[in-house]
């Protein structure tokens with residue numbers, strides 16, 4: 001569908017990133033890592049929501065201790081240790097069982113420190129993500145390009161990957177993040193033809209729930225439709241569970257993954273003669289637990305309603321205070337406005353139980 005870039009396969013725990021493998025969803029805890037119980041609870045909640053790789057900051061000796069403890073408590077959920085500034089935290093996290101270490105080359109320090117991290121990761125055969133960020137680009141690259149640029153981000157990633165390669169380490173994932181979408185695109189377009197390491201993609205510091213979701217999906221989708229990206233993180237100033245929900249919706253909308261029902265509902269307009277918005281919202285809420293790829297149309301009138309409803313597993317095309325129920329392209333019966341949500345949910349559950357989706 002999209003002409004996906006051919007990347008090599010790198011693993012984080014049991015999850016394979018790159019190649020033909022599905023594009024995975026990552027998020028990051030926002031608890032204090034030293035708070036083991038709180039962090040374990042959040043990791044488990046993220047995994048239950050569909051997060052496939054969880055990142056945790058390891059920024060202090062207390063956090064490193066917490067990391068070791070929570071590693072033992074979360075089973076085999078793939079766990080990434082996020083490291084800035086202190087390479088000793090990376091070594092501690094590797095020894096505590098991290099499945100991947102994310103280092104920010106702009107703030108990790110000398111080549112010797114990077115070598116120490118690479119050697120430790122090599123001993124445990126775990127991967128490293130070279131995570132370049134526009135907020136912490138190396139000064140010489142800022143000077144060389146008269147500011148922070150996409151080219152500078154790409155050059156930082158190339159330079160730091162080559163450094164790891166010099167240490168005979170090539171179990172690498174790369175990310176180049178900015179809060180600026182054109183800059184992010186430029187960085188990836190420069191980097192991608194030069195190396196085949198898998199790409200973790202995202203728009204950093206994208207903002208609050210609503211605007212950040214839109215900005216993230218605009219940027220990440222632009223990359224994915226160019227075939228760039230093997231694992232994603234939507235970054236929101238919000239509960240990290242929302243990042244996972246947004247990533248699932250985005251990947252499903254792009255038809256790259258399937259996580260559950262797809263609802264096709266119209267925006268309503270002056271023609272609508274039922275109160276459609278609460279009906280659509282109620283159905284969405286009541287089928288949130290369903291993981292099967294059923295298609296549902298909730299349409300306000302006969303202009304596009306029958307056409308959309310016929311293409312779905314189940315659907316309604318509403319009229320004045322009532323609607324026509326369609327199932328697998330056929331008209332079933334007329335239903336009143338008040339019963340629409342209940343009938344749709346009931347029919348959805350029956351179809352899911354039968355396993356007979358279009």
Ligand code: SF4
Nearest residue numbers: 266268269300301303
């Ligand atoms: Fe309006 Fe009908 Fe289109 Fe809904 S389907 S937006 S009610 S014209």
